[in-house]
Amino acid sequence: MAKIDIIECRDMLPALSDIPDGMVGMLLTDPPYSSGGMFRGDRSGATSEKYQTNDAAKKPEFYGDSRDERSFVLWSVLWMGECYRAMADGASAVVFSDWRQLASVTDAIQAAGFVFRGIIPWRKTAARPQPNSFRNECEYAVWATKGAIDRTPVAGAKYLPGAYKFAAPSGEGRIHSTQKPLDLIKALMEIADEGAIVLDPFMGSGTTAVAAIETGRHFIGYELSPEYCALANERVARAKSAGGGGLNG
Template identity: 30%
Template sequence: MSDWLNQVFCEDALAGLARIPDGSIDLILTDPPYNLGKDYGNASDQQSVDDYLLWTEQWIDAALPKLKPNGSLYIFLTWRFSPEIFVMLKKRMTMMNEIIWDRRVPSMGGSVRSYSSVHDTIGFFVGRKDYYFDLDAVRIPYDAETKKARTRSIFIGAKWLEVGYNPKDLWSVSRLHREHPERADHPTQKPLEIIERMVKASCPPDGVVLDLFMGSGTTAIAAKRTGRNYVGFELNPDYCAIIAERLAMPEVPAPPPKKKPVPRAKRSLVNS
């Protein structure tokens, strides 16, 4: 039975994971509370350090058996706790990347006693060497100017020149501002652009993505848009309502197209 498929359950993930058969998930993609004291309608982000790390280890150990042997995991973290949690995961999986998400925070304000924090840390882990990874699905196209510069014979017919380059481990994607068309009423919503990249790279078409902390439901939206299945949990009933509303929309909004930079006018060296 797969009555759990394409469902977001409004319940605690530690209890709800019993619904999901072991070895049935292709990708765990999740954004747990960072324990920074935010108000998510409960105390999940307001634990002591010891309690937070113990709770993290509990849900990791409950979730990993749900992965297929060639499955993967992405986890959003803050630099404050990523070292300890990465060590936990390294004892259980193989770490492939530490991805830095540059949130493009404006250069103003911030702490006056330390450097301003403008990034989130993402860990990419796999279960074994033959893990699923579709690089071609997430390549970034070269612009026309770059392709033109690579016209020497050694580059002609090169696949990478046509399909684009491998995304690096520094992702510069703006956080969602309040006026952003993608924005829902959630304090830590992640951009669809980032989540879709992970889903397309690490979950096969018709595969299943698990998110233990759905928040505003962006993981489910990304799965739906890219032809994957999803399952997840969210403790806050208000966020569950937001997820249901977003999933019920006839067309899930895509990220706005990136504006092409306007080329600067060349300055003449001759006075007119």
């Protein structure tokens, strides 16, 4: 791979095989959860129906969101295993999940070879209340590493929170139907060294790439949807023209 700072419109599984061993300094991604309901008919619905309630602002569809639980785990092990190979020793993997697939993601990330380190909740600030129910106001980032990490309490060691609270993107700032807040992604990215390459096989609207630019890191991303790939590259171009990070891509 000759370039970094790229988002390509490709199927991520064959694309990941192009990344040299040990090149990546962090995996930070939000794969399709294949949730959206309890039954097959719910999972196979359009993503614009499953994850959006505002008919006036429907977002483009995204792909790969209709697997059942077992196929979701097997598929996750495949792509996580390729990411593991491409990552440097000690590098962190942070993979988002909802509550339905949380156990599946923690199983898959360990089956792929990673050391499971914990779960980082993202608490949304405007989750809808539900009668006679606990509010469903969190999504979760599963944290794992490629092998051991140095936990020596020396000068310069990073002490990061174990949970985060940010509002979900809304209005004109919400490009993708499952988009994560830019500030959340930037906060999670602090676990990686400055200048590291951050890999996102499910780039969506490009939030991971913009966070990398604004925090002095590089990025490699893949996105199967041509519409979202174009939108992501537009966001990257705007972020670079604004001077974020000053990286060459």
